[in-house]
Each structure stands twice: as C-alpha cells, then as structure tokens.
Amino acid sequence: MSNQIFQTLKELATPLRASQCVLHKHELLICGGYDQRACYSYHILKNEYKLICEYPSDVQLNEHCVIKLKSNRLLSFGGNKYIKRYTLLMKYVSVWDNISNKFNNYNQWIPFTDDHNHPIIIGMNYYYNYEGVRAVIGGSNNHLLFITCYPKNIHIFDLNRYQFIKHDTLPILDCIGYHCFVLKSENKQEQEMMKTNEKNKIIKCCYNNSFQFHQLLVCNYIAPFNGYSYVCINDIILFFGGFHYHNTSKLVHKYLIQENKWKTFQNTLPSPLFDCIAILNEEYNNIHIIGGQDNKRRTLLTHMKTKIRIWDVSHLVMICLFILMKNK
Template sequence: MCGIQYRAYYLWREEYKEICKYPDGLELEGHAVVKCEVSEDNKVLTVLSFGGENKHTLLMKYRSVWDENEVKRVKEKEEEEEENKWIAMANTIDNGSNGNESDMEDARAQIGGSNNQFLFVVNNPNHISVFKWPSLEPVIREILPADQLIGGSCFVKTNDNQMLLFNSNIGLSIKYDEDQHRFQYESIPVCFELTYVIDYSFSLLFPSQKKKWTKIKYRFPSTNETLALVTADGMFVHIIGGVNDCEEASQQHLKISIDDVTGKVTFLFLFFLFFFLSSFSFDTKRYFCKKKKKKKMVRLEMMLALLFNTGYYKVA
C-alpha cells in the first residue's frame, strides 16, 4: 500500500508494518504502482512506481518484512542488498514523443505479454504505449480510439495480451499482437451510471462469457479515493483509506466477503469493484462543507458489480 509511507498488511494478523518511505521531496499525485514479477523462490516481489505529477520512475525489490529470520539474514549480509527500498531507474516512463511532454498523472499500467516481457501503459489524454520490461525500452505508442480520457481509467488485463479499458463513456477491449506490434480495438458497452464517472479503484477477479451489467444490492459506506484489493484466493475484497466529503483522510479498512457481495455463483464471470471518486458536473448538486467552508461538487459513491462477458473466454 502506497502513500508517502509504503506499508505491508498481514491478512492473518490484521496488522500493518512499514516497509520504507518514498524519497524525500517527492510529491505523490496520481502515480501508478504495478506488481511486476516474483522471484523463482517466491520470496522477492518486484514493484514499479511511476508517473504522477512529477513523472518519477522507481523500482523496489520487496522481501517480506514479516519473516523475522529472513529480515535478520538480509541485515547480517556484508553487502547490503537493495531490497525494500525505492531505487530510481536509469530509464524513465514517459509517453511523450517528438519532444512533447505527456500527461502521466493518473496513468495506468499492466505487465503482460507471453513471457511478461511488456509493460502496457495508458495515460491522458488518449495514449497507449508498450515498453519492454524491465529495460523500459519503448516499443510502440498509439492514440486510442477515444477523444479524451478523464482522470484515472479502469485498465485491467484479461489474458497475456488482452486488456479492458473503461473511462467515463468509453469502453474498449484492447488486444496486442506481439509479432506485428499492433493493437486491435473493439468497442464494448458501458453501463449508463458509469458514463459520468472518473477515477476508478478496481479489481478483476475472473472472466466469463456474457455481456451484462448488474447493479448489486450491497450498500457500502460513503467512500472517496479508496483503494480496492481482492485477496489472492478471491474470497474477500479490502477497501482501504480514502477521504471524506471534506477532503479529510480516512483511516478506514473494510473487509467484505465476495459471497456477501455477489451471492454464491457457480459460473465464471468478470467482476469489477468500482469505488467511484466521480464528481458530477451538475450545478444543482452542489453542497456546502461547513468544516472547510468551501463548496464542492457532490460525489457519487456507489458500488457496482460488472458481470461483463466478452465471449472471448473458453471455460476448460
């Protein structure tokens, strides 16, 4: 989990532990953090932090801070390993071309390819790029078939070279051809309630075969700018942090059973959790925040389940 402090959360102990802090002087605004690869012994996880207002590109080799014996062993080594620290990379991620700077705030990224050898990056106003991983050598940069991305998109990988992108009224299925280095795009329907939404916190569980949007009945506490994570076993979703309507940081951490949200299901489906930080543009829906003495747009807090089946997946 990222803020100025980078922390680990132990599911079984329900405890947090600090890993490290971001470099001094680095202001975090709209950056992306991506899980890249796991070592063969399954003990070291590579994490990439990039983009944002300051366009940083940092790498961390994370080793569990919960294994006391492992932590002690690393500390006792004569040569200090560059683990559990943010290290600046020699190459940076910037989707600008021909000397033009790109907007890397609210960028989204996924590691993909047949051997996880590519980093796919989507950023405003409407760009998608491919970089070789881990060298970050640019491969291709294209303009998406969309006029303008607003805020942070929902950008998830459904298989090695196929992704889904949602942003406001934009819905795209994106397929990358490794041999030809080309993208193929297909428009996909967007639920009406999402057309006014910007900035997503989302999680992908598993795919299915029908195209259907379903609004679930589960009612969530009012949350803005939260982090949504699904456990590796797909049993629980964790909703962490966020701010209240007066822009004050929240310390909340909610744990919710997937079965409680969706009901028990016996088929595969693609399930997104959207915690919308969306601001509506209707002047009639303004309110007055007394504590901070300022007006701001009413925000829609809702939770939708997306039963979106693209028909591309075959159940074994």
C-alpha cells in the same frame, strides 16, 4: 445492510487517498498515496501494519502507479510536466520476517536502471502526463508494461529492452484519467484488455503486434464517474464508489466481460467513497478496500473487506464444488 456486508478492519496508520497496493502472499503492500510517501505492509492474518520505507524526499506522489514484477520486485512511476518524473524499483522481503544484514539493499525505493546501471525514467522523453495513470503487465514472459494515460494515450514499454515498442491513441472524444484498466489474456500471442473511460465508453483493446479497438456497452450509473476502485475476478469487474463533480457514489457495479452486461447492486458501500483502492487477497475470497475520500473530501483511515461471494454467486459455486471434490 451495508455494515453487515463490509467488515471494518484496523485503521490505517495515516489517512490515505489515491494509494497503490499490491499483494505479497498474506501481505498487502500499501505504497504511498497523494502527498504521502510512507509505505506499509498490512498482514492479513494478523490485522496489523508495519512500516516498510518511504519514497525518496524529492519524489512527490500525485496519482502514481505501482506494479508488481517477477521476483518480488515492485515498479513505481509517475509525474508530469509540473511534477518531477520518476521510475523506481523496490526488491521486497517481508518486514514480518527476521531480515538479516544480507538484505540491506531491499525494502527501499531505488532508481530503475538498465543492464549498464543507467537510470531509466519511463515516459520522460515523450512528456507523458502520468497523473491518474493505469498500467498492467502482459506479454508471453510478463515483460510488457501496457500503460494508459492522459489525454488518450496507450503505449507499451518493454521491460527487457528498457524502451517503448508501441504508441497509439484511444478512439475516444474525452480524456482519460483515474480510470479502470485491466488485462485478460486470450492466449500467449494476444493480450485482451478492458479499458473503461469515464465518459460513456468502454474500449476493448486487443493487441497482437498492433492494437485493435472495440467499443462496448457502459452502465449509465457509472458512466460519468471516475476515481472508483475496481477488481477483476475471472470474467467480471467490480466497481466501488466513484466521483463526478460534487457527487460521490456509494454504489457497487458489476460488469460481465463475456456477456457484455452490467448490474448495479442494491447493496452499497457503507458511505460514499472515492479515490480508494480495492485488492483481492491471496485466496481470492475477500476484497480489501483501503483509504479514499468521503463526500466531504476528507481523506480517510478506513480499511474494510467484503466477501467475493456476495457480489459473484459463481464464485460461491466454485468454492462449494472445490470443497465437495476435496472431501471425496
């Protein structure tokens, strides 16, 4: 059954785990992975890969973070006290187009700088550990970078002012890392975020100049795990696989945000998987699952996709309504 639900696509150019991926029109930009500096564009319509660039040779990737900013810019940051901290920027132009000489400064990782061309390294002065870090973009002008990282930190970096504007501690007993962190905007003033912790808690963080934390229900099957991949679609979050000590999961879970309810599906991944990345395509009808490790800790070349309507019936209803309205 799982083989019918997940369609296998062309293998990755190199085995990848703990990769980062962002969407650019019909491209998935795969930005490195654990100890892998190469970045590729996967063209969804062509089912082909092209090399974009590599991270600088002095950058070691260890569960890093990549966020898409405005104007086709990518922001990448990571590091800890043992691994050099860095913050880099890429201005992306599609490698599938004919790129002229005027784009010489594009498609390469360069230092992130302020308006006076001074390098900015996010988290350097606070000695934050960004291994397994998660971040989202929010704010009224998409200028605020919300970051959650080990051990229990949540903070906000203002991308316009190039500085932190808020620091806080999550109300949890255990440490976080390799977790789920998604944003759901209630309105322009308040940013509501869902933060899932690997130790039996989900924390809802509401921000309006200060944080408010609320504990929510967590599914027993996923509570011990981390290293899962996840996507947020409207009011649901889907979780694929995960890892806990010697156990690797192939289960798929769904969390309904508004109802505060969980569902574990009978349909599963084709095999146990963790440290993969999940991302939606531009039309929001397919989920791509890229790379990862299996239950023998082998890093994989796997790339597969699955239809959203399999996991979210409401999405099928919306598609049908749209088609009917369009035909009228």
